[in-house]
Amino acid sequence: MRGIRGRIVGTYLAITFLSVMFFEIILIYGLTEFYYSSIESELNRSAQSIIHNYNQYLNNYDLSKDAKILLESTPGNTVAQVQIIDDKGILLADSIDPSMEGEKLDYYDINMALGGKQAVWKGKIPLTGEPVFSVSWPITHSDSEEVIGVVRVITTLSDVNEILKNHILILVTLGFCIVFLIFFTGLALTNTIVKPVKEITSAAKVMARGRFDVRVAKRYDDEIGELGATLNYMAQELSNHQKMKNDFIASISHELRTPLTSIMGWIITINSEDIESKEELKEGLDIIERESKRLADLVDELLDFSKFDAGVITLRKGAVNLEELLRYIKRQMEPRAERKGITMTIDIDEGLPVIEADENRLKQVFINIIDNSFKFTQKGGYIDIIGRKRENCVLVRIEDSGCGIPKEDIPKVTQRFFKGDKTVSGSGLGLAICDEIVKLHNGEINIESTVGKGTTVDVILPV
Ligand SMILES: Nc1ncnc2c1ncn2[C@@H]1O[C@H](COP(=O)(O)OP(=O)(O)O)[C@@H](O)[C@H]1O
Ligand SMILES: [Mg+2]
Numbered sequence: 143m144r145g146i147r148g149r150i151v152g153t154y155l156a157i158t159f160l161s162v163m164f165f166e167i168i169l170i171y172g173l174t175e176f177y178y179s180s181i182e183s184e185l186n187r188s189a190q191s192i193i194h195n196y197n198q199y200l201n202n203y204d205l206s207k208d209a210k211i212l213l214e215s216t217p218g219n220t221v222a223q224v225q226i227i228d229d230k231g232i233l234l235a236d237s238i239d240p241s242m243e244g245e246k247l248d249y250y251d252i253n254m255a256l257g258g259k260q261a262v263w264k265g266k267i268p269l270t271g272e273p274v275f276s277v278s279w280p281i282t283h284s285d286s287e288e289v290i291g292v293v294r295v296i297t298t299l300s301d302v303n304e305i306l307k308n309h310i311l312i313l314v315t316l317g318f319c320i321v322f323l324i325f326f327t328g329l330a331l332t333n334t335i336v337k338p339v340k341e342i343t344s345a346a347k348v349m350a351r352g353r354f355d356v357r358v359a360k361r362y363d364d365e366i367g368e369l370g371a372t373l374n375y376m377a378q379e380l381s382n383h384q385k386m387k388n389d390f391i392a393s394i395s396h397e398l399r400t401p402l403t404s405i406m407g408w409i410i411t412i413n414s415e416d417i418e419s420k421e422e423l424k425e426g427l428d429i430i431e432r433e434s435k436r437l438a439d440l441v442d443e444l445l446d447f448s449k450f451d452a453g454v455i456t457l458r459k460g461a462v463n464l465e466e467l468l469r470y471i472k473r474q475m476e477p478r479a480e481r482k483g484i485t486m487t488i489d490i491d492e493g494l495p496v497i498e499a500d501e502n503r504l505k506q507v508f509i510n511i512i513d514n515s516f517k518f519t520q521k522g523g524y525i526d527i528i529g530r531k532r533e534n535c536v537l538v539r540i541e542d543s544g545c546g547i548p549k550e551d552i553p554k555v556t557q558r559f560f561k562g563d564k565t566v567s568g569s570g571l572g573l574a575i576c577d578e579i580v581k582l583h584n585g586e587i588n589i590e591s592t593v594g595k596g597t598t599v600d601v602i603l604p605v
Contacts, residue, residue, distance in 0.1 A: 147336050151328040158324045162317040170310055177302050181275055182262055185222060185295045189260075189279040192216050192224065192293045196281060205281070205291040209235035227252055227278075227292040234291070251278040255292040258282070264299070273299040338366045342373060349373070354381035390559040394569055397440055401433035440569060446506075447558065447571045450578045457500040457582055464497060464504075464536060464603075465490045468527055471508050475516075483521035490529035495605050497536060503579045504603075510572040511540045511599045517566055518597070519544035535585070538601045546593040555589060576601075 195215045200208045209226040213235050216224050224237040231246050231253070254261030255278035262277045276296040280289045338361050345358045354377045358370035408426040417423045449455050472488050479486040508527075515525045523543040530537040547555060547562060554560045558574040573587075580587050584604050591597040 145336065146339070147329070147332040150332050151325065154328050155321065155325055159321055162320055166313050166317050169313060170306075173309055174306055177306060178264075178275070181297060181299075181302060182277065185262075185275065185277040185297060186260075186279075188216070188222055188224070189277055189293050189295045192295075193279055193281055196293075197284065205229075206234055213237050222295045222297040225292075225294040225296065227294060229256065229290050231256060231292075249276065249278075249294075251276055252292055252294060254278065255280045255294070256289055258289050273303060275299050334362065335366065338362065338370065342366070342370050345370075346373060349377050349380070354378070354384065386557075386559040389561070389564075390570065393561060393564065394440075394444070397567060397569060398437065400567070401436050405430050405433050443569055443571055443575065446575055447569075450575060455578070455582065457503060459498050459500055461496050462499045462501045462504060463494075464529055464538065465494045467501065467505060468508065468529055468538065471505065471512065472527055475509075475512055478516060479525070482516060482519075484516065484519055485524040486527070487524065488527045490527075491531045494529050494531060494536060497603055497605055499583055499603065500579075504583075507576045507579050507601060508538065508540070510576050511601070514572060514599075515540055515542035515544060515597070517568065518542070518546075518563075523596075532602070535602050535604050538603070539598060540601075541596065541598045543596040546595055546597055547589070547591040548593055549591075552589055552591060556587065 192212065192215075196208070196212055199215070200212060205226065205228050212226055213224055216237065223239070225233055225247075226235045227247060228234050231248065233243050233245055233247050236243055249263055249265075251261040251263035258280050260277065260279045262275070264273075264275050266273055274296050275298075276294055278292050278294045281291045281293060282288060283290055338358075342358050345356050348356045357374050357377065360367050360370055408430050411417065412423065412426055417426070446455075468488060468490060472486060475486060512525065512527070519525060519542045525543075526539070526541040528537075528539040528541065530539070551560075551562055555562070556573045556577040559570040560574075561568060561570040577587055580601055580603070585602050588600040588602070589597065590600075
């Protein structure tokens, strides 16, 4: 198990395991202490009561005689084994197992008690191996403080150990349950992260190979879901872009093909010397000139576009008299209007302010927009060029009575490579370039249009 899952589950497992172990050790230690110390105090109480009895009633200091009587006087409620031992360590009386009477006993607690100190001993009975707990108290002469014997109370630890064992078993089982619970919830939880991430990764790999039609399924509404959605969005954008690029290549090839075909055709005709008259020759050369110019313009547009794309365009600003500029453009366009049967008018506010701008670039913008109007306006239509003073800016409006732009296409026309009507010539870059130029001037372009009625393009330039 590697990766995120390994790190998270591994860490939590280690932490839980260590803390469970730590608390269980403390708990088990405390429990054992509790049971053992309550046994010890119980044994001490019994031993003390026997000594008390001895001092109270039998105090003639001959233990060998009194031992049996003393045993009988021990409180009946004690389940422990009681031994009376003399000052040499010889067992005088045993409440449970008299067979050892008369033998010398050698245990730590007895030896300590013979030295005058009360002591406890925990160990196993040599014969049966049974775990026992014993306390020994010295019996002293009331005058001389001399040790005359020992009272030893013994109890088996088997029962308590059994109880403790059960407790420990329960605790350990519980501990393992907790660790397993953490392990499985950790696995399940990290799966909610790892699985979608894996899906997103494999989708991204497919996309990297150029297939933008794959999409990541949304599982959760969280950061990972958002990542998937973003990736989907990216794929959508890339696929749009790819489609636009393909369209662009197709249309640009077409754009280049058409004039080239007509130029080639005329060159072949002229070359074959089939030309009958001087007029025909002139017509052919005119067409070649016009078509060559179209090609040069198209190439210029492409070059311009790639410069904008690289962001290396700089404006050469100077004082621009917009009125003069617009009138000049209108004059330049007049022959085309006549040829197409379109009425062109111009209406400029008096005292239109002179603005700081790149004149050639602005000319390019207006010619582009008016060129569109010509392309999309039928015979008998009109094109108006309007210049207006506004507060802190100038508005140049090109209005036509052309075919208009569908509402959903209006935001797209300033995108590069967008062409509404694929059969009309053009690269789809015109308005995109206009938009860039106007933005460089800190201005904006607004387009309004109604299908079948006409289009209004506003260029707003700051003064
Ligand atoms: N005056 C207009 N009337 C109708 N449609 C227009 C007009 N101006 C622009 N459009 C639409 O916007 C598209 C993009 O224009 P443009 O960027 O100049 O590219 P192009 O002229 O090469 O097609 C055009 O293809 C056309 O569909
Ligand atoms: Mg155009």
